[in-house]
Amino acid sequence: MKRWRLPLVLVFALLAAALLVWIRTDTFAERFGPMRYVESQCLLCDRHRNEKWLSTRKVVDQVIETDRSRWADTVSNPEHKHVWLAATHCERSRWFGSMSIGCGGVRTVYEIFVHRGEFDADEIREMFAELNQIVGKMPPYDLKPLDEFSKRVEERAKTKASSD
Numbered sequence: 001m002k003r004w005r006l007p008l009v010l011v012f013a014l015l016a017a018a019l020l021v022w023i024r025t026d027t028f029a030e031r032f033g034p035m036r037y038v039e040s041q042c043l044l045c046d047r048h049r050n051e052k053w054l055s056t057r058k059v060v061d062q063v064i065e066t067d068r069s070r071w072a073d074t075v076s077n078p079e080h081k082h083v084w085l086a087a088t089h090c091e092r093s094r095w096f097g098s099m100s101i102g103c104g105g106v107r108t109v110y111e112i113f114v115h116r117g118e119f120d121a122d123e124i125r126e127m128f129a130e131l132n133q134i135v136g137k138m139p140p141y142d143l144k145p146l147d148e149f150s151k152r153v154e155e156r157a158k159t160k161a162s163s164d
Helices: 002-024 026-032 067-075 108-114 121-137 144-163
Strands: 035-042 048-054 057-064 084-092 100-103
Touching (some): 067 121, 108 144, 121 144
Antiparallel strands (some): 035 048, 035 084, 084 100
């Protein structure tokens, strides 16, 4: 019986080490550990930003261009300071806990982009100038001015389309 004790201890030690390595990997921590993931959009150009934290370590921080942001750069100031609004937020605060998910976003640049064929270049520049003013004066966490702006752009496009 004693001959089996050393190999048995070695097997258990090896299994424990493998389990520790597996637990320390990002995939295990991502699936079961504390984590936070935030997708944001810039209110002025519609670039997207993805950020991800595993425990307290930031593992992703990237800014992604979109068709709308490339277009917005041609008609507005591409050197602006980004104003990020969290559009999607996922969070698990403890190991093996449940995940909370929140979704949102605004359609400001999207509305201008979708209806760009209805407006001339000066009108589009005016809309971006108005958007910059709204964002500059907007109270924190009050998205109503942005929603109203999007509706005005949509109504203006409908009016122009029906008059043509």
